[in-house]
Amino acid sequence: MTGKTGTEALVLVSYGSQGVVLMPDGERKACKFRRKVGRPFCGDRVLVGRADDESLVAETILPRKNCFVRADERQRQHVIAANLDQVLIVVAARPLPSRDLTERYLVAVHSMGIEPIIVLNKTDLEVPEDETAAGASVLEHMPEYEALGYTVIRTSCKTAPGIAGLQSVLQNRTSILVGQSGVGKSSLINQLLPDLDIQTGALSTSTGKGTHTTTTTMLYQLTTGGYLIDSPGVWEYGIWKLENAELAAGFIEFKPWLGQCHFNNCVHATEPGCAIKQAVAEGNIRDWRYRSYLRLLEQNV
Ligand SMILES: Nc1nc2c(ncn2[C@@H]2O[C@H](COP(=O)(O)OP(=O)(O)O)[C@@H](O)[C@H]2O)c(=O)[nH]1
Numbered sequence: 001m002t003g004k005t006g007t008e009a010l011v012l013v014s015y016g017s018q019g020v021v022l023m024p025d026g027e028r029k030a031c032k033f034r035r036k037v038g039r040p041f042c043g044d045r046v047l048v049g050r051a052d053d054e055s056l057v058a059e060t061i062l063p064r065k066n067c068f069v070r071a072d073e074r075q076r077q078h079v080i081a082a083n084l085d086q087v088l089i090v091v092a093a094r095p096l097p098s099r100d101l102t103e104r105y106l107v108a109v110h111s112m113g114i115e116p117i118i119v120l121n122k123t124d125l126e127v128p129e130d131e132t133a134a135g136a137s138v139l140e141h142m143p144e145y146e147a148l149g150y151t152v153i154r155t156s157c158k159t160a161p162g163i164a165g166l167q168s169v170l171q172n173r174t175s176i177l178v179g180q181s182g183v184g185k186s187s188l189i190n191q192l193l194p195d196l197d198i199q200t201g202a203l204s205t206s207t208g209k210g211t212h213t214t215t216t217t218m219l220y221q222l223t224t225g226g227y228l229i230d231s232p233g234v235w236e237y238g239i240w241k242l243e244n245a246e247l248a249a250g251f252i253e254f255k256p257w258l259g260q261c262h263f264n265n266c267v268h269a270t271e272p273g274c275a276i277k278q279a280v281a282e283g284n285i286r287d288w289r290y291r292s293y294l295r296l297l298e299q300n301v
């Protein structure tokens, strides 16, 4: 097969040189990813053709809308999934989020130009009182995120309110669940997908090996229309080196004051005549958000 021909398919899981794709007829099929084509990610759209032995091979990776990325300790970027409409940041009272975790996710999602949604799971659990103020306050901050304009959806996989609030935002969109290990991402997937076993089973059958749902990023089809991606748990989510302006843009309430500082290259730290610092002093920007920004700025080297 030559040129950009072939059948358009959706990458459900990628192991690098091979993976599983969803064909237009709804079949899940093993597919080879040749090095010269590049490495498709979960959520990529590819054009597939047939090799001489009739097996499927990806011929082209279609242009990506966006990628959700994490950075490791050495600031190397790792793509988790592509072509997303929204990112669901899952937090819970157990494990309590680490300091600035939510802000790092928010900055990353804003840098992609798409909408973050905060999911507070395990609402059946009490926030432990003896926990460090840093983590517990993240949960107390939920109403403040809402006041900033973020959608916060409260869920529980054990009791009421259940997951009802999630269903409507997922419909007809491609969403990814991200968050610390243990916050309940896979449990949410389990409840949202009545046919999960069938879908993971079909993935195992097509690759001839077991699927490791806890270590691999996988895309599932929602019965209500749309797709949902489960990403493996991370202990710490890191962002890569950003432009300082990009970091500030990740704090949406800074927006009305950006461009009003005395110095046009102001990073809103120690500069005189900083409009952001003034907004903090006047109570128009929350102090805890500004302090989080300063910590991320300090790490952004
Ligand atoms: N109490 C409570 N436990 C939950 C809830 N959701 C998940 N869990 C538990 O939290 C643990 C981690 O869940 P899991 O879905 O594997 O988290 P993941 O690492 O984010 O995929 C499991 O023991 C779940 O049973 C919830 O809403 N309430």
Ligand SMILES: [Mg+2]
Residues within 6 Å of the ligand: 185, 186, 187, 213, 214, 231, 232, 233
């Ligand atoms: Mg999981």
Ligand SMILES: [Zn+2]
Residues within 6 Å of the ligand: 261, 266, 267, 268, 269, 271, 273, 274, 275, 276, 277
């Ligand atoms: Zn400034």
